[in-house]
Amino acid sequence: MCGIVGYAGTGTAVAGGPDASERPLEVALAGLKRLEYRGYDSAGVALVGPGRPEAAFAKKSGKLDNLVAEIAAHPLPAATAAIGHTRWATHGGPTDTNAHPHLADGDRLAVIHNGIIENYSELRDSLTTDGVTFLSDTDTEVAAQLLAREYRAAGDLATAMAATARQLTGTFTLLAVHADDPQTVVGARHDSPLVVGLGAGENFLGSDVAAFVEHTKEALELGQDQIVTITPDAVTVTDFDGAPAEGKRFTVDWDAAAAEKGGFDSFMDKEIHDQPHAVADTLLGRTDSSGRIILDDLRIDESVLRSVNKIIVIACGTAAYAGHVAKYAIEHWCRIPVEVELAHEFRYRDPIVDERTLVVAISQSGETMDTLMAVRHAREQGAKVLAIVNTNGSTIPRESDAVLYTHAGPEIAVASTKAFLAQITAAYILGLYLAQLRGNKFPDEVAQLFDELRDMSRKVQTVIERGEYVRATARSMQAADKVLFLGRHVGYPVAMEGALKLKELAYIHAEGFAAGELKHGPIALIDEGQPVFVVVPSPRGRDQLHSKVVSNIQEIRARGARTLVIAEDGDDAVRQYADEIFWIPQAPSLLQPLLAVVPLQIFAMALAGAKGLDVDQPRNLAKSVTVE
Numbered sequence: 001m002c003g004i005v006g007y008a009g010t011g012t013a014v015a016g017g018p019d020a021s022e023r024p025l026e027v028a029l030a031g032l033k034r035l036e037y038r039g040y041d042s043a044g045v046a047l048v049g050p051g052r053p054e055a056a057f058a059k060k061s062g063k064l065d066n067l068v069a070e071i072a073a074h075p076l077p078a079a080t081a082a083i084g085h086t087r088w089a090t091h092g093g094p095t096d097t098n099a100h101p102h103l104a105d106g107d108r109l110a111v112i113h114n115g116i117i118e119n120y121s122e123l124r125d126s127l128t129t130d131g132v133t134f135l136s137d138t139d140t141e142v143a144a145q146l147l148a149r150e151y152r153a154a155g156d157l158a159t160a161m162a163a164t165a166r167q168l169t170g171t172f173t174l175l176a177v178h179a180d181d182p183q184t185v186v187g188a189r190h191d192s193p194l195v196v197g198l199g200a201g202e203n204f205l206g207s208d209v210a211a212f213v214e215h216t217k218e219a220l221e222l223g224q225d226q227i228v229t230i231t232p233d234a235v236t237v238t239d240f241d242g243a244p245a246e247g248k249r250f251t252v253d254w255d256a257a258a259a260e261k262g263g264f265d266s267f268m269d270k271e272i273h274d275q276p277h278a279v280a281d282t283l284l285g286r287t288d289s290s291g292r293i294i295l296d297d298l299r300i301d302e303s304v305l306r307s308v309n310k311i312i313v314i315a316c317g318t319a320a321y322a323g324h325v326a327k328y329a330i331e332h333w334c335r336i337p338v339e340v341e342l343a344h345e346f347r348y349r350d351p352i353v354d355e356r357t358l359v360v361a362i363s364q365s366g367e368t369m370d371t372l373m374a375v376r377h378a379r380e381q382g383a384k385v386l387a388i389v390n391t392n393g394s395t396i397p398r399e400s401d402a403v404l405y406t407h408a409g410p411e412i413a414v415a416s417t418k419a420f421l422a423q424i425t426a427a428y429i430l431g432l433y434l435a436q437l438r439g440n441k442f443p444d445e446v447a448q449l450f451d452e453l454r455d456m457s458r459k460v461q462t463v464i465e466r467g468e469y470v471r472a473t474a475r476s477m478q479a480a481d482k483v484l485f486l487g488r489h490v491g492y493p494v495a496m497e498g499a500l501k502l503k504e505l506a507y508i509h510a511e512g513f514a515a516g517e518l519k520h521g522p523i524a525l526i527d528e529g530q531p532v533f534v535v536v537p538s539p540r541g542r543d544q545l546h547s548k549v550v551s552n553i554q555e556i557r558a559r560g561a562r563t564l565v566i567a568e569d570g571d572d573a574v575r576q577y578a579d580e581i582f583w584i585p586q587a588p589s590l591l592q593p594l595l596a597v598v599p600l601q602i603f604a605m606a607l608a609g610a611k612g613l614d615v616d617q618p619r620n621l622a623k624s625v626t627v628e
């Protein structure tokens, strides 16, 4: 997600210069440069210095170069404290106005933010009633105006920040500077990262250590619900009630390059580990206080959605497999027929589309040309198009009737992982929303299913923590030259995604099948030692599915296959037929893909790594296929 930098210090800290210096701006821009890898679509800085009545700031959409050019054209004054921000747009598109920092209190207060504030619309209404006028579409500006109101009451920035943090729900890291106190930066964190860099006569803040590791390796990790105040010579930590609290001291043992990956060996590994957040963040802000599902960007009239009699999902690659999972869930919950079409096939198929067809376009980048062309074709045929996209302000949402953004944050590795889980999560949200709207499910049923969905983030984390056994198995299989993947029901798209991951990353021929298809031909592929992954449905799920898949495992094992089984904790029926078992926590049948795919992602990454391949930039592939 967004990149954050904070600095409090003066030129005297390094070169005996004047109190106010260029160093705060230099540190802020250099830190943002180090955080570029996080992906962003706008950037900005704010500075405060002695004798200046307001915060000075600059912010621009686009890349850091645009910000640097803006500052070159309109130089900023010497300062003693600075905050800097790279924004990955969630609420509000990537524009100059929506870029951070956001100013308040007569431009004396500047605020930057990383996260999603769930209750921003209620707070915005309350502030508007108090006469506040908003310039942007962002939740951050709401936080800035709330902080300004608390500052006017408290007269102290740290106290005001704590009062503000207590009123927010969602995930947030906030940093603020105020012209009244030009040597101070105050931060607050809840569920979003913030670390302190400890210098000599200067101190730093960052969304991760990459922001300041070139200046100091001495750091302080902040805990949940903490307020931090940095000045050139002091760091103070309290809880949200103002009581003294402790951060956790550590010494950074990464170099700056490694820090960009959060200490992981690859962006892909980092993004696999980001998946619990990707699921949780995609769910944030999707229900109101009564538990009803609310979709803020949905610009399709409810009456139109009630009249929908067919859904066609269009997507490519991994996104298409997310669409296949969506098919099972939406058909089961909403009783609407769902077709899943590869976007590049859809537009040449003369599809049967009319005004009662809802086309759902799934895309991480929002720029895949095949999918964009299919969206245009669908709209020409009179269909309404709803986009499920991860990149705010990209082309596909702009050309759709509605958008349901995933909040996976920028996905840097070419092979999609966290975006896939976020796409599935968004598809579940859409399915539950339609079931709620069309009366297929009572409100209490929707609320219960949504609670089960919220619990999946924790279960994804459990699967990740079991990853070492998967990695070890992968490392022992470097010689594999073809691998099969089997699954039934929602396990079938998981099998196809597992095969795609192995193809993309380890350059091994791999194929995903519906397990029931085996005896109609593919079983001829089974010979001694042939590795076959099998995704086993929950034994508590749809009747017979589980027993049929166990029979499939028996069939291939009898013919010499090496069976690598993904199964739920406690599923003892698979033990006697599995050469390897990768256990996942129990979960509702339709939600199991969020868990079952994770061992397959880890396996593909580990095998590719063992072969010395580049898991972030596999050969021949691009992150966004913007040509047909």
Ligand code: AGP
Residues within 6 Å of the ligand: 316, 317, 318, 319, 362, 363, 364, 365, 366, 367, 368, 371, 414, 415, 416, 417, 504, 622, 623, 624, 625
């Ligand atoms: C996924 O690992 C691949 N990189 C690829 O299949 C990707 O999912 C596909 O190109 C669609 O991209 P999109 O989600 O950005 O539209």
